[in-house]
Amino acid sequence: MKPTNINNPEYFHQVVDCQYACPSHTPVPEYIRLIAAGKFTEAYMVNWDSNVFPGVLGRTCDRPCEPACRRGRVEEEPVAICRLKRVAADNKEDVKQYMPQGLFAPNGKKIALVGGGPASLTVARDLAPLGYEIHLFDEQPAGGGFMRSQIPSFRLPETVLNEEVGYILNLGIHTHFNHYVRSLKELLQSDYDAVFVGSGAPRGRDLLELPGRNEGDANIHIGINWLASVAFEHTKKIGKRVLVLGGGNTAMDCCRTARRLGGESVKVLVRSPFEEMKASPWEKEDAIHEDIPIIDNHVPKSFVVKEGQLIGMTFEKVKAEYVDNKRKLVPTGEPEVFYEVDDVLIAIGQENSFPWIERDLGIEFDKWNMPLVNETTYCSTNEKVFFGGDAAFGPKNVITAVAQGHQAAISIHLYCSEMNLKTDRPAPFVNLHNMKMGIHEWGYDNNVVTDQRYVVPQASKTETLRDRKKEVELGFDVMEGFKEAQRCLNCDVQTVFTESKCIECDACVDICPTSCITFTTNEENESDIRNKLKVPATNLSQPLYISDTLPTKRIMVKDENVCLHCSLCAERCPTAAWDMKQFYYNVTKAMGMKNEVIG
Amino acid sequence: MTYIRPAFRHPQLPLNKLGLPVSYYEGALSTLCAGCGHDSISAGIIQACWELNIQPHHVAKLSGIGCSSKTPTYFLSNSHGFNSVHGRMPSVATGAYLANRDLLYIGVSGDGDSASIGMGQFAHVIRRNVNMVYVVMNNGCYGLTKGQDSATADIGSISKSGSVNQFQGIDLASLAIELGATFVAQSFSGDKDQLVPLIKAAIKHPGFALINVVSPCVTFNNNPGSTKSYQFVREHHAMTSKMDYVPEMKTISTSYHEGNNQEIELHDGSTIQLHKLSPDWNPEDRVSAILALKQAAAKQEVLTGLLFIEPETKALHQILGTTESPLNTLTESSLCPGNKELLELNKSWR
Numbered sequence: 001m002k003p004t005n006i007n008n009p010e011y012f013h014q015v016v017d018c019q020y021a022c023p024s025h026t027p028v029p030e031y032i033r034l035i036a037a038g039k040f041t042e043a044y045m046v047n048w049d050s051n052v053f054p055g056v057l058g059r060t061c062d063r064p065c066e067p068a069c070r071r072g073r074v075e076e077e078p079v080a081i082c083r084l085k086r087v088a089a090d091n092k093e094d095v096k097q098y099m100p101q102g103l104f105a106p107n108g109k110k111i112a113l114v115g116g117g118p119a120s121l122t123v124a125r126d127l128a129p130l131g132y133e134i135h136l137f138d139e140q141p142a143g144g145g146f147m148r149s150q151i152p153s154f155r156l157p158e159t160v161l162n163e164e165v166g167y168i169l170n171l172g173i174h175t176h177f178n179h180y181v182r183s184l185k186e187l188l189q190s191d192y193d194a195v196f197v198g199s200g201a202p203r204g205r206d207l208l209e210l211p212g213r214n215e216g217d218a219n220i221h222i223g224i225n226w227l228a229s230v231a232f233e234h235t236k237k238i239g240k241r242v243l244v245l246g247g248g249n250t251a252m253d254c255c256r257t258a259r260r261l262g263g264e265s266v267k268v269l270v271r272s273p274f275e276e277m278k279a280s281p282w283e284k285e286d287a288i289h290e291d292i293p294i295i296d297n298h299v300p301k302s303f304v305v306k307e308g309q310l311i312g313m314t315f316e317k318v319k320a321e322y323v324d325n326k327r328k329l330v331p332t333g334e335p336e337v338f339y340e341v342d343d344v345l346i347a348i349g350q351e352n353s354f355p356w357i358e359r360d361l362g363i364e365f366d367k368w369n370m371p372l373v374n375e376t377t378y379c380s381t382n383e384k385v386f387f388g389g390d391a392a393f394g395p396k397n398v399i400t401a402v403a404q405g406h407q408a409a410i411s412i413h414l415y416c417s418e419m420n421l422k423t424d425r426p427a428p429f430v431n432l433h434n435m436k437m438g439i440h441e442w443g444y445d446n447n448v449v450t451d452q453r454y455v456v457p458q459a460s461k462t463e464t465l466r467d468r469k470k471e472v473e474l475g476f477d478v479m480e481g482f483k484e485a486q487r488c489l490n491c492d493v494q495t496v497f498t499e500s501k502c503i504e505c506d507a508c509v510d511i512c513p514t515s516c517i518t519f520t521t522n523e524e525n526e527s528d529i530r531n532k533l534k535v536p537a538t539n540l541s542q543p544l545y546i547s548d549t550l551p552t553k554r555i556m557v558k559d560e561n562v563c564l565h566c567s568l569c570a571e572r573c574p575t576a577a578w579d580m581k582q583f584y585y586n587v588t589k590a591m592g593m594k595n596e597v598i599g
Numbered sequence: 600m601t602y603i604r605p606a607f608r609h610p611q612l613p614l615n616k617l618g619l620p621v622s623y624y625e626g627a628l629s630t631l632c633a634g635c636g637h638d639s640i641s642a643g644i645i646q647a648c649w650e651l652n653i654q655p656h657h658v659a660k661l662s663g664i665g666c667s668s669k670t671p672t673y674f675l676s677n678s679h680g681f682n683s684v685h686g687r688m689p690s691v692a693t694g695a696y697l698a699n700r701d702l703l704y705i706g707v708s709g710d711g712d713s714a715s716i717g718m719g720q721f722a723h724v725i726r727r728n729v730n731m732v733y734v735v736m737n738n739g740c741y742g743l744t745k746g747q748d749s750a751t752a753d754i755g756s757i758s759k760s761g762s763v764n765q766f767q768g769i770d771l772a773s774l775a776i777e778l779g780a781t782f783v784a785q786s787f788s789g790d791k792d793q794l795v796p797l798i799k800a801a802i803k804h805p806g807f808a809l810i811n812v813v814s815p816c817v818t819f820n821n822n823p824g825s826t827k828s829y830q831f832v833r834e835h836h837a838m839t840s841k842m843d844y845v846p847e848m849k850t851i852s853t854s855y856h857e858g859n860n861q862e863i864e865l866h867d868g869s870t871i872q873l874h875k876l877s878p879d880w881n882p883e884d885r886v887s888a889i890l891a892l893k894q895a896a897a898k899q900e901v902l903t904g905l906l907f908i909e910p911e912t913k914a915l916h917q918i919l920g921t922t923e924s925p926l927n928t929l930t931e932s933s934l935c936p937g938n939k940e941l942l943e944l945n946k947s948w949r
Contacts, residue, residue, distance in 0.1 A: 074607045440602060448605035503829045504789055505634040505817065510642035514609045535609045552833065566605050574634025574817040 001522060001529060003548040003555075006496065009430040012583040014543060015560050016492045018081055021068035023403035025428075025587045026050035028065055028081055029492040033444060035088055036485035038478070043088035045098050049589070052122050052168070052402050053147070055160040058086030059473065060151050062249075062280065062397040070489050073539070074514070074562050077453035079487045080476075087481035089160070095167075100129035100591065102172045107131035107595060109416045112192040114181050117145020118398045119389025120198035121168045122405025123412065126590040128171035130413060135192070136173050139180040141232070143169055146200055146390075147398060149228035150250065152257045153469040184357045184385070194384050194412045197371075198405065201390035203353040207245070207346055212303030216310035216344075220303065223254045223347030230257055230468070239342025242266045243313055245300055246347035247277035252284065254345040255292045260468040267339065268294045269313075271329060273320050286472065290461060299329065301336055303344070312340045350395050361385070370394065377421040378408040386412055409590035426588040435493055435580045439571070442580055444490050446567040454484045490565050494583045497556055499548045501577035508569035508578055509534070514562045517569060519554045533559055604628045616652040624649045626673040636788030636814030636829075637667055637736045641674040643791050644705065644734070647798035648675065651846075658703045659695055663688040663717060666743050667709030667736035667814075675705075686717025689724035689733075693915070696729050699925040700916050703802060704731035711741050714750040714769045721771075725778040725807055730914040732801045733809045735771055736788075738816035739827035746819025757824025772906055773892050775809045776885055781912040782808035783888070784905045787832050788815065793903060799844040800905070805866050806912040813901060832901050839882070839891060839904035841874040865910055873905065882908050 004011060014020045018028040027046055034043035047054035061082045069078030109132050113120040116138030124134050142148060143165040147156065169175060181187060187195055204222035207213060213220065219239065223246065229235040242263040244255040247270035258266045268287065270277055274296040277284065284294060298315040305311065314336045318329040352370060357363060362382040364372045371380050373387045380387055388408040389401035411421050435443040457474045464470045476484060509517050518533040529544065530537040537544060537559040547556035570578040612620040624645045629638050648658065655677035662668035664685035671680050679702070683691040692706050713721045713735050724733070739752040746759055753768045775783045782804040786794045794812065801808035813832050815821050821828045826835075840861075846869050863871040863882065873882060880891045888907035895902035922929070 074610070447603065448607060450606050503634070503817075503821075504833075505636065505815070505829060506639045506642070506789060506791065507634045510638050511604070511629075513605045513607060515612065516609075535611055535613070538611065562607075562609055564605050564607060568604065572633045572638075574632065574821075 001524070001526060001546050001555075004544070004546045006545075009428060009585060011543065012432070012494050013585050015494060016583065016585070017068040017070050018065035018079075019492070019585065021064045022051075023064065023400045024050050024406060025403075025585065026065075027492065027584065027586060029488055029490050030584065031088060032079070032081070032084055032485045032488040033490065035084055036445065036482055036488075038482075040088045040091040041093045041095055041098070044092040044095050047085055047088060048095065048099070048167075050587070051399060052125055052405075053118060053164045053398065054085050055089035055164050056147055056156060057399060058082060058084075058089050059156050059160070060147075061085070061399055064399070070491055070562070071487060074489070074564065075452070080453055080456070080484050083456050083473075083476055084481060084485055086475050087478070090475050091478060091481075099167060100171065102128075102170075104129055104131045104172065106133060109133065109193045110191055111135070111412060112187050112190075112195045113137065114184075114187070114195065114197045115145060115199035115389070115391065116140065116143040116175075116177070117198055117200050117389055117401060118147060119391070119401040119405040119408070120145070120196060121165060122402045123196050123198065123388065123409045124173050125168045125171060126406060126409035127412060128168075128173060129591045130593075130595050132416075134173050135176060136169075137176045137179050137181050139178065141177050143175065143177070145198075146224075149231050150224055150253065152227065152230070152253050154256070154260065154464060154472050155253070157469070157471050180356075182356050185361060188361060188384065192384075193416055194386060196386045196388060196408055196412065197357075197391050198387075198389045198401070199354075199391045201350045201352045201395040203351050204346065205349045205351060207300060207348070210300060210302055212305045212310070215305040215308065216303040219310040219342060220344045220346065223250050223345050224350055226345055227253060227257060230261065235261070237262045240264045241340055241342045242345065243339055243341045243343075244268045244345045244347060246270060246349070247272055247279055247294075247296075248347060248349065249279050249283050250350070251345075251347035252279045252287045254347045255287055256290055257468065258343075258345065259290050259292065259465055263343075266292050268292060269298045269300065269315060269339070270294065270296050271299050271318070272327075273297060276320070276327070290465065297329070298337065304338070310341065310344070312338055313344065314338050352391060352394060374421075376407070376425070377411045378404055379411055379415075379421055383415065406587065406589050410588070410593070413590045413593060426593055429584070429586045429588055429592075431584040432494070432496070432581045433584075435582050436570075442493075442567055443582070444493050445486065446490070446493075446565070446580075448489065448564050448566050449486045451483055451487055453487070454480050491563075492583050492585075493565050493567070493580050495545075495558065495563065495565070495569060496579045496581045497545065497547055497558070498577050498579070499550060499556070501575045502547075502550055502556065503575055503577075504550055504552055504554070505574060507572040507574065511568045511572040513566065513568065514564055516559050516561070516563045518557050519550070520557060521553065522549065522555045529557055530559075533557060535559070537561060602628060615649050617654065619649070621645060621649045623677065624655060624675055626671070626676045629670075629673045631666060631669065631673075632742075632816075632818045634817040635666070636738065636812075636816070637670050638673065639788040639791065640734065640736055640794065640812050640814055641670045643794040643798055645674045646791070646795050647802065650795070651799055651802060653703060653802070657701070658705060660705050660707065661688050661692045661695065662707040663709075663712040665709040665712045665741075666738075666816075667707055668712055670707055670736065671705075686712050686715070686720055688712065689717065689720040689729070692731055693724060693727060693729050696731060696915065697921075698927045700730070700921075701925050704729070706731050706733045708733065708735050710735065710737045710739060710749040710751040710771075714771060718750075718769075722778055725775055725780045725809070727915050728779075728781065728806045728912065728918065730806055730916070731808070732798065733807065734798075735809070735811045736814040737771065737811055737827070738814050738820055739768070739825070740816050740820040742816040742819050746816065753826040756826040757822070759819050759822045759825075770892065770896070771811045772809070773889055775811075776888055776892075776907050780809050780907070781806040781909040783907045784808075784810045785901075785903045786810060786812045787836060787901070787903055788812055789829055789833065790836075790903070793838070793842065796842050796844040797905065800842070800865070800871050803844070803865050803867060803869055804908070804910075804912075806909075806914045813903075826899075835900050837895050837898075837900040837902050838876050839880055839902060839906060840876055842905055843872040845870045845872055863908060863910055871905065871908070876904075882906070883910075
């Protein structure tokens, strides 16, 4: 095996599991240290740069970082990364002074953004400081897109959303709210230099083929439309008996909202087994906590209407069978089940819809009616039109939309600067710097605490069920936030090995608490090396750090899997062949690029 | 700042036959210098005891004074321990062994503790064949008092301050063979592949077992010109043999060439598998072992591996013909069987 090339920043990047897993690669350990140090404003700004909506995401993020967190492999639970972000947002002081300050000298280019959700807002934020004239169109009366219409206030208070959307809109964005774009052709015929489509996945799936669907229509609602209607206060109540169909996060939001609008007996019915539901585990927990039973393995069969009034639904019971890792839902043969109901909410997924895009604009669509979008540049087959967020590759989540917005903004800037969208893309900003301050002193808190994950306190159920706008989670206070932050293993502080300094004394091997380091002879195949380590490296998703050949013809192999980044290898190394260095990796944003555009 | 080892261990740490992970055999975090050879030897002892499925509470760790003698704190926290007077570890070990023959005794000493102040004790514990493992962590200097040459420093070795040692060094391995030790080995702290099987064989040896381990002092004796530095030992390393300790239950398959292989059976049925690297040397012959050592010394080589073994040996308790039960378990009724027994005994002498 050849030695690991640590000069390639992607090596150390993948060691920072949380940051690597985050679609927008937020420097997570960096901001967690700032939170532990009480520097909430700075922590907020690290987030704001990467993910644009720290307050929103600190409450609602899908948190791909947490299943990736190394702590979850060392003990049971990962660091509560998401809720720590909220601690920064809750306790920050004036952050506006650290944000780009307008007015910005115009660069003469004009951009249209279709949709006012996280993707479009990210593009707006990244491009506005460069002097672009940005026009944002949205059919809703305010910005935020699905963050506003779909995420209920008891999970995301309107004030938090307004604040963070406001930071962006105040950069001098020209907003056109209550304005549904009916024709992309018209937009392209105006004087825009580029158009960004961030219109989301606005159409909720329906069950049109089910008997009784039309007859019972007055009491059958599409989940996302109903949630939007509640958010904009058109809908204020619902029947006492409510069935929610679907197993995703929207279903969870629907059922919990229904409980607050008068639903006394609210049930979720889902086709798949409970464990395989798409909803995040914590959202399922929260729903169950609010006395909402989740009934799995039930496939809807019909709406039962009597005298023009919906009275119930029938379901077929199924069980999951697996053939070649593929799931099939097979009827159990039991008689159909009937549930009485006043209102039904259908939350079985959502899809894209582009009726407003003419098909003769040079934008190619595939057989699923999705535009062909480049996965690196987010450019469509029309070089002036860019896509991002749910509109690009179908429904995902806020943090993915933000990440795509950043990349689309870079592409738009490159396009307007007449540069190549692929070859001229900026490299990430990386740095690797010393953390050593003394024999036993490092520039980070390397003591590994054994605290278990702290639970975020919640407001009492009687209180929150009474008021739709009352936030359920109270968030960590500063002390709890500190304790939770201390659970972070600082995976961005890298163990860096220098072969030429090593005297092969074995001190690092002996001291390493998690037996990560082995000195052994080299092999041709990685699997042979993995098998002969002190503890065989069976987690193939985690890389091996392999050194060049040492004087005794051996190599140093470090299995990154459960390294605690505790620095003991470096402390016990007599020659500083091991060193702890902080690796900083930040995806370059358009607003950090040189302004090449001359108007 | 950390002086504490984190509590987390690798979640897939293998277990030995007692169901214990190797972490159960650890000690406190070492306070020796970073990179000290002694820490490697401690890790070797931990590894050997774990592999041999030894119950830590069946072990007694004994030491004298010095850097080496601090190490029992850094391994086997769940064992008995006695940090004794400078150079007097052998006496304490002898006493403990006489009182309780059932424990495994691991004595740790250094070149100062054994070759200077404890020289006499060293000679007598060998002469009495106390059943123990005696590990000398030999770095050729007094590390605890800033690195003066010790009695095992080789003549001509240059210290960190630049002075050349004018005195003959005491070769503890040759001396032990001369004194009649029944298990003598030499090793290097930077070579655990050799050290761990040696410790295992020494533990299984039924009499006194000496392992003299060259253990570089990174702070005071790891400089160019020193004959006990990591670099010097690596470059002047000669091995008597490649060795495996094979527990009795395992069937043996050696892949070495025939002719150079030798199998030594220990009293409990386990074996030492040797692949000899020096053709004239016979591990069961005292004279050839001493010859091999002298020849290596003439070539400025550090000879490591098993040097001499006498597998059938009588340890102190056998020589004294004491009872099988540990003396500290004997109660008044067994020690003083009463007048009737006394009369019988007296009668037999009439």
